[in-house]
Amino acid sequence: MTVEAPPAPGRSGLSRGITLTFAVAGALTVANIYFPQPLLDAIASGLGVSDSAAGLVAMAAQVGYAIGISLVVPLADAARLRRLVTVLLVLTTAGLLAAAAAPNLATLTVATVALSTTTVIPQILMPTAASMAGPEHSGRAVGTIGIGLTLGSTLSRTLSGTVVELSDDWRTAYLVAAVLTGGLVLFLPRLLPERRRGSGEGVPYRKLIGSMPGLLVAHAELRLSAYLGATVSAAFAAFWATLAFHLAGPSFGKGVAWAGLFGLFSLPAALLSYSAGRLSDERGPYFGNMLALGCAGVAFLLLGTAGDTSMAALVIGANLLVYGGNCTQIANQVRIFRLDERIRARLNTLFMLVSFVGGAVGTMIGTALYQAYGWTGMVLGCSGFLFLAAGGLVRGRRLG
Structure with a gap:
């Protein structure tokens, strides 16, 4: 061999x-x-x-x-x-x-x-x-x-x-x-x-699957990354889940196609997010998470103050959210990939699953808040998710 x-x-x-x-x-x-x-x-x-x-x-x-x-x-x-x-x-x-x-x-x-x-x-x-x-x-x-x-x-x-x-x-x-x-x-x-x-060559499949709950318990870095991934994904998903309703509402009166166009409008931020990987290498995942939360915070501040009537505010906010969302995912994965090489796929599985659940919860809560309290209620709910993420990041600062 x-x-x-x-x-x-x-x-x-x-x-x-x-x-x-x-x-x-x-x-x-x-x-x-x-x-x-x-x-x-x-x-x-x-x-x-x-x-x-x-x-x-x-x-x-x-x-x-x-x-x-x-x-x-x-x-x-x-x-x-x-x-x-x-x-x-x-x-x-x-x-x-x-x-x-x-x-x-x-x-x-x-x-x-x-x-x-x-x-x-x-x-x-x-x-x-x-x-x-x-x-x-x-x-x-x-x-x-x-x-x-x-x-x-x-x-x-x-x-x-x-x-x-x-x-x-x-x-x-x-x-x-x-x-x-x-x-x-x-x-x-x-x-x-x-x-x-x-x-690990020849590790039984049942052992691979059965070991995952223990990995979540054993690695504080994984718990931190998963928590940050879930909370930021919740805010991110809530925005995109309600955007089509907001665009179709009386403030804009746009059709369904406009919600799809926002994916194209946010491509500049997607391309710029390459820098998040370099920053995580040079300054550590903690800095990447801080940058992500800063961008998302500014995005929801802009969306809350001007996003109800301004298309430009929606586009700028969407770009800030895409950049922040990509930054936080990259930083979180860099953090867990610095752990034991033998378990990286399982670490990624756990991280993605928890983030996936966070996104689903954010979709449900964001939609409910929008129906009950409108755009402002959804933005405040997303800000709450970011507040939870910031609290977790401060507590986990020593983990990098």
């Missing part, structure tokens, strides 16, 4: 070309979760079901992704990465093809759950890239891949809608996604190490 030499001190073991390739792969695979969202009306018409029934497809994608993060991503701590990624890409491609050929909504929903469960490549690439880059450059690697995920989730909605408009068939979008995902099989596995450095 050939043993890979560690990178020289102060140098990254991950080239810029491979990092960018990982970012593209992350963008293409995470897009499989989000590209069906603009297609729901076309799916409803094509399959002869109601709009609410077609909404099951979007929910199935989120459920499948949560299952994949919980049950598939931990395998990266023990499995052969090249084989694991190849299998996942093949299964995801097969799921997309099954969805494209689905004769009814039940089949489409089942196929969506299946393909979303296996399209968790980004959450495998994150800890792998951090290990390949080394501790001094892990933030840059995580930041670059994070930009890929943001672009993939944002642009996939626009591109899938364009494909369907040109082809006049929602199934074409699934076929295009299958081609793009399947194409990754040709080169992505070759760029990965056979195993991640420090991973």
Whole structure:
């Protein structure tokens, strides 16, 4: 067996070309979760079901992704990465093809759950890239891949809608996604190490899953990152969940398309968030979290004072939130990836799951506050989430 030499001190073991390739792969695979969202009306018409029934497809994608993060991503701590990624890409491609050929909504929903469960490549690439880059450059690697995920989730909605408009068939979008995902099989596995450095060969799957609650108890850094991820995700999700209602309200009177455009309006902040990885490398995750909370705080101050009537305030606020959200995720992942290399995939699983729950809670609370108290109530609720995050960050300052 050939043993890979560690990178020289102060140098990254991950080239810029491979990092960018990982970012593209992350963008293409995470897009499989989000590209069906603009297609729901076309799916409803094509399959002869109601709009609410077609909404099951979007929910199935989120459920499948949560299952994949919980049950598939931990395998990266023990499995052969090249084989694991190849299998996942093949299964995801097969799921997309099954969805494209689905004769009814039940089949489409089942196929969506299946393909979303296996399209968790980004959450495998994150800890792998951090290990390949080394501790001094892990933030840059995580930041670059994070930009890929943001672009993939944002642009996939626009591109899938364009494909369907040109082809006049929602199934074409699934076929295009299958081609793009399947194409990754040709080169992505070759760029990965056979195993991640420090991973445990032959660890039973049941032991991998069973060990995760203990990891949350054992690592204060993980608890801090998960807490910050959940609270900031709650504020972030509350804003995006209520934005469409706010835009359609009497202050603006805009259609649904405007909510989608805000994803494009916030692309400058998504691209600038690469700096968060460099800052986390140079000044530590604590600084990244402070910067994130500062940006989010200014965003909600602006949204609360001018966002009720000013479109410019909404756009600026959205950019500050996207930058802050990306900053906090990168800083949190850098913090946990500095822990034991042998458990990085499971650490990432726990972090993502807690953040996912935080986002779901924020969506529910933000929507309820908006319905009861309007835009100002939602903004105050989000500020409360940020206050909780700030309190946790102050208490955990010693953890970096």
